Amino acid sequence: MNNPQLDADGSLRHLLSIDGLPKKILNQILDTAESFVGVAERDVKKVPLLRGKTVCNLFFENSTRTRTTFEIAAKRLSADVISLNVGASSQSKGETILDTVNNLIAMQADMFVVRHAQSGAAHFIAKHVPAHIHVINAGDGRHSHPTQGLLDMFTIRKYKPELHNLRVAIVGDVLHSRVARSEIHALTTLGVPEIRVIAPKTLLPTQVEKLGVHVFHNMDAGLKDVDVVMMLRLQNERMNGAMLPSTQEYFKTYGLTQARLALAKPDAIVMHPGPMNRGVEIDSSVADGKQSVILPQVTYGIAIRMAVMAMLAGGQNGGQTS
Amino acid sequence: MNIHIKNGRVIDPKNAIDSQQDVFISAGKITGIGTAPVGFKAETTIDASNLVVCPGLVDLSARLREPGDEYKATLISELQAAVAGGVTSLACPPDTDPVLDEPGLVEMLKYRAIQQGLAHVYPLGAITRQLQGKALSEMSELQTAGCVGFSQANVAIADTQVLWRAMEYAATFGYTLFLHAEEPFLAQNGVAHDGEVATRLGLKGIPSAAEALALASILRIAQETGAKVHISRLSTAEGVTMIRAAKAQNVKVSCDVSINQLHLTEHDIAYFNAHCHLKPPVRTQRDKEALTLGLKDGTIDAICSDHTPVDDDAKLAPFAEAEIGATGLELLLVLVLKWAQQEKIALHKALALISNHPANILGIPAGDLATLKPADICIFDLNEYWQINPNNLKSQGKNSPFNGLEILGKVKITLVNGQIVYQT
Numbered sequence: 155m156n157n158p159q160l161d162a163d164g165s166l167r168h169l170l171s172i173d174g175l176p177k178k179i180l181n182q183i184l185d186t187a188e189s190f191v192g193v194a195e196r197d198v199k200k201v202p203l204l205r206g207k208t209v210c211n212l213f214f215e216n217s218t219r220t221r222t223t224f225e226i227a228a229k230r231l232s233a234d235v236i237s238l239n240v241g242a243s244s245q246s247k248g249e250t251i252l253d254t255v256n257n258l259i260a261m262q263a264d265m266f267v268v269r270h271a272q273s274g275a276a277h278f279i280a281k282h283v284p285a286h287i288h289v290i291n292a293g294d295g296r297h298s299h300p301t302q303g304l305l306d307m308f309t310i311r312k313y314k315p316e317l318h319n320l321r322v323a324i325v326g327d328v329l330h331s332r333v334a335r336s337e338i339h340a341l342t343t344l345g346v347p348e349i350r351v352i353a354p355k356t357l358l359p360t361q362v363e364k365l366g367v368h369v370f371h372n373m374d375a376g377l378k379d380v381d382v383v384m385m386l387r388l389q390n391e392r393m394n395g396a397m398l399p400s401t402q403e404y405f406k407t408y409g410l411t412q413a414r415l416a417l418a419k420p421d422a423i424v425m426h427p428g429p430m431n432r433g434v435e436i437d438s439s440v441a442d443g444k445q446s447v448i449l450p451q452v453t454y455g456i457a458i459r460m461a462v463m464a465m466l467a468g469g470q471n472g473g474q475t476s
Numbered sequence: 477m478n479i480h481i482k483n484g485r486v487i488d489p490k491n492a493i494d495s496q497q498d499v500f501i502s503a504g505k506i507t508g509i510g511t512a513p514v515g516f517k518a519e520t521t522i523d524a525s526n527l528v529v530c531p532g533l534v535d536l537s538a539r540l541r542e543p544g545d546e547y548k549a550t551l552i553s554e555l556q557a558a559v560a561g562g563v564t565s566l567a568c569p570p571d572t573d574p575v576l577d578e579p580g581l582v583e584m585l586k587y588r589a590i591q592q593g594l595a596h597v598y599p600l601g602a603i604t605r606q607l608q609g610k611a612l613s614e615m616s617e618l619q620t621a622g623c624v625g626f627s628q629a630n631v632a633i634a635d636t637q638v639l640w641r642a643m644e645y646a647a648t649f650g651y652t653l654f655l656h657a658e659e660p661f662l663a664q665n666g667v668a669h670d671g672e673v674a675t676r677l678g679l680k681g682i683p684s685a686a687e688a689l690a691l692a693s694i695l696r697i698a699q700e701t702g703a704k705v706h707i708s709r710l711s712t713a714e715g716v717t718m719i720r721a722a723k724a725q726n727v728k729v730s731c732d733v734s735i736n737q738l739h740l741t742e743h744d745i746a747y748f749n750a751h752c753h754l755k756p757p758v759r760t761q762r763d764k765e766a767l768t769l770g771l772k773d774g775t776i777d778a779i780c781s782d783h784t785p786v787d788d789d790a791k792l793a794p795f796a797e798a799e800i801g802a803t804g805l806e807l808l809l810v811l812v813l814k815w816a817q818q819e820k821i822a823l824h825k826a827l828a829l830i831s832n833h834p835a836n837i838l839g840i841p842a843g844d845l846a847t848l849k850p851a852d853i854c855i856f857d858l859n860e861y862w863q864i865n866p867n868n869l870k871s872q873g874k875n876s877p878f879n880g881l882e883i884l885g886k887v888k889i890t891l892v893n894g895q896i897v898y899q900t
Contacts, residue, residue: 158747173676252792272794273678274748282792294794296678332678359675360683 158280168280168289169462171298172339180343184308186461187454193230194456203464204233210263211237212254213292214270219428220292220302223452224267227459233467236263255279259287265467266290273297273332288466290459296330302427303336305458306384307344309451313423314381323350323376323418324367325408326386326435327357333427334386335365342366352376353408356397373408377417385410385426388435401434411437415445423447477519478502479894480512484524484855488531489828490844499529501851504894509845520896524855527888530827532564532595532852534834534843536654536732537708538783538805540597541872542588543581544573549785549872551585554805555594557871559898561806562854562887563781564595565835565842569654570602571629577602577613579621586622594897596852598838600627600654603642609633612645619651624838625706627654630755630800634660636693643703652704652837657690657715658682658756667796669757673742679795682757684712691715695722698729706837707731709782711756713766720775730837731775733767734782735811736802740764740877750791750798751877754782768819771829778834781808785873803873807864809856811878813885823858851894860886 157174161167166179193201209228211221221237228235240254255266265288268276273295280289293299314320322341328334328351341349342365351362352370363369370376377383393401415424424436424446432438441448479501486497486509493509500508500516507513538558541549558566568585570576576585582599589597601618603626605611615626626646633639633655646653663686668674670681691707695718698705707719710731722729740758752758770776784801791798808830816826835843842852864881866874890898 250789250792251794270794272796274796275794277748278750278794294678295796296680298678335676335678360670360681361672361675364672365676 158277166465169300169466170276170280170289170291172300172303172336172343173298175343177343177345180304180307180340183304183458183461183465184311186465187308187457190457190460191454193460194453199230200232201230202232203468204228204231207233207264207467208262209233209235209265209267209463210258211235211267212240212258212269213238214240214251214268214275215293216241217269217293220269223455224292224459227456228463230456231460231463233463251275251279252282255283259283264288265463267292269293271295290462290466293332295332297332297335299332299336301455301459301462302333303340304462305451305455306337306425306427307340308454308458309425309447310382312450312454313447318345318347320346320382321348321350321380322346322382322384323352323380324384324386325352325373325376325410327388327392328353328362328386329357329359330389330392331386337384338365338367350376350380354398373414374417377414380418381422383410383415383418383422383424385424385436387427387429388431393434405434409435409437410440412439412443415440425451428452477894478517479520479522479851479891480518481522481524481529481853481855484527484529486529486845487824487827488845489824490832491846493845494824499845499853501891501894504851505848506845506851507847509847522855522889527855527857529853529855531831531844532842532854532890532892533562533809533830534838534840535563535566535783535805535808535830536778536780536834536837537734538563538566538568538781539571539785539801540568541785542572542585548787548790551588552592553870553872554783554785555589555592555597557805557869558595559890559892560870560887562809562856562890563805564852564854564890564892565598565840566595566805567598567600567624567838569600569627569629571607571631575602575606576600577605577618579614579617582618582621582623593892593895595892596840596842598624598840600625602626603628603653604633604638607631609635609638612642615645615651616649619649624840625652625654627708628656630656632656632658632660632690636697639693640697640701643697643701643705647701647703650704652706654706654708655694656708656756657687657694657710659686659689662686662689667753667757668745669742669759671742671760673745677745677748684714684759684763687712687756688714688718691718695727695729699725699727702728704728709734709737709756709780710767710770710776711737711759711763713763716766716770716775720770723775730777732778732780732834733771733776735779735804735808736782736877737767738764738779738815739811744877745795748795749877750793750795751802751875751879753795753798753800754802755800772819772821778837779808779812779829780834781805783871785871786875788874791875801875803869803871803876805871806869807876807878809854809887810883810885813858814883851891853891854887855889856885856887858885860884862886
């Protein structure tokens with residue numbers, strides 16, 4: 155079975171999922187992103203790598219943050235950017251995904267950044283576009299959100315460079331989380347030796363341990379001596395129903411407080427993909443505390459997205475000369 | 477017309493025949509095996525040297541999409557597909573549009589099918605009106621109109637009181653209920669087996685327990701009411717164990733498995749292959765092996781194609797949104813042959829699972845070559861390779877997880893009522 159993300163020569167053609175990407179490519183993306191972090195600190199925050207290219211943000215599911223960071227990333231690479239909230243337009247008129255995509259290809263789009271509520275949507279689009287078009291998955295259902303996974307790895311590498319010596323805990327709604335799946339695949343591929351997931355049974359998928367993680371239902375036990383705490387967002391619609399009785403009870407049992415964080419290593423970092431529910435999964439004092447790297451995550455997210463776009467459109471080294 | 481089929485390897489599982497014999501047909505009926513009836517003079521002779529001559533196949537579940545879904549497939553296209561696959565009798569589930577819950581619809585379908593003069597069509601009427609699981613349909617009227625049994629297609633009867641009444645009512649008249657065992661709440665919005673692959677791909681799962689829970693209710697109520705039930709498309713190892721136990725307790729239950737389940741597992745979904753979006757979902761290697769074992773020891777009685785033609789557009793969507801189903805009428809025989817070869821199952825035993833066994837479940841005069849039975853016959857070449865691909869399929873549905881597979885076994889001639897209805 156051919157990996158749909160890679161060309162015949164093993165180079166990156168689409169970014170659809172971390173699952174199935176070799177370590178070499180992950181490191182290449184992270185290294186390329188490193189060179190883009192500096193761009194943001196210049197007076198002129200632009201490089202001409204994607205000049206003349208059109209990047210199309212195709213969001214079948216609403217998002218502000220992810221769409222904005224992709225937009226900024228594309229603009230810093232000098233691309234023309236179109237952002238479409240398709241959820242609100244064609245789809246409601248009954249147009250199929252492929253019709254929407256093909257229309258945009260006819261308008262000379264070169265790259266698609268896709269978000270969709272269904273798992274596999276980005277794979278589906280990638281399978282049906284012509285060879286010169288690149289697809290970046292910006293989140294598909296519960297499946298994957300690879301740029302989030304990558305920016306999380308970039309952040310961890312910044313603060314904890316010895317990846318092969320880390321203990322990482324992922325806390326919260328793993329069942330519905332494409333972020334958790336991407337993080338788990340990225341961590342295992344990069345050789346992080348101990349990955350824990352902490353959640354009630356209702357928020358864990360079947361056989362999650364087969365992804366290479368240790369399962370904890372007790373927050374205190376799970377946080378003990380970890381180097382990195384990765385919190386997940388709890389979607390509003392899961393909060394009061396058959397999954398969880400109440401946000402109060404959830405915060406009591408799985409919310410990250412200062413007292414709980416004290417169980418982790420003293421220099422442990424706290425991460426969150428945003429947007430946060432303060433007082434539901436994370437206490438404000440932790441979110442804004444000195445161990446939090448939540449805002450740097452956002453900053454690095456732009457560098458990661460620039461790196462991915464540059465690699466896809468401009469060849470393997472992202473067109474960078476070092 | 478008198479037809480003489482000579483030099484073929486005749487396999488008639490029901491009558492324990494597997495040898496080179498000649499078959500003689502007069503006026504649409506089989507009139508002799510081995511020896512010609514007195515005064516027989518052939519008008520047509522078919523040379524079946526190096527070919528297998530067996531009863532026309534019987535399929536327990538084939539969607540023809542009429543009435544209502546003619547853009548997916550038509551009666552003509554699918555009956556042509558049937559005979560191209562050697563299938564001469566098929567039962568069709570009631571999930572058409574409108575639902576087969578009115579005698580007039582059944583009569584029309586029967587009439588239109590007979591007009592084609594291809595495979596025999598045996599409709600399964602809806603157990604409940606509109607398949608809503610609430611009020612019973614007019615089973616007796618539907619039976620008079622041509623239904624050979626009653627089914628809910630893929631829709632569950634969630635209310636056990638209704639299920640109980642349906643079984644009591646069916647048992648009153650001796651009708652068989654065809655039920656797909658899936659507990660609807662646990663299976664809600666599920667699109668794949670709840671296991672390793674669904675977890676990795678982020679697909680909503682249907683746990684194996686959904687089948688076990690539904691089976692527990694169905695089998696218990698069948699035992700209480702004495703109703704005859706047929707479990708359509710069993711999918712789990714636990715399900716096989718439960719049926720085995722129920723049969724040992726003399727519950728009047730039979731069951732089948734879809735050919736897809738004998739060849740595919742959750743891993744075939746790979747990168748969201750929408751052709752593997754099936755109902756029931758393809759499950760694990762362990763389930764697959766248990767289903768084969770169930771067929772070997774007689775727990776499972778038959779194999780069906782679960783033929784579900786889907787138009788290309790309906791499959792062109794992300795996995796969960798892609799319409800459920802795979803085409804199967806033309807693949808039933810070859811996929812059974814492949815399975816039998818892999819599992820070292822004798823040819824006559826494999827053919828029984830798609831001829832006399834399903835005929836017996838439906839209670840129809842088909843599935844064997846006894847004298848004076850309708851001359852429904854499939855003649856195939858065991859040794860001819862062909863490739864499964866959209867160009868080689870007559871069905872309007874080109875949706876198959878097996879597209880691209882090179883496969884052994886080719887139907888050469890199909891006869892229905894002593895008429896050659898398909899020939900290559």
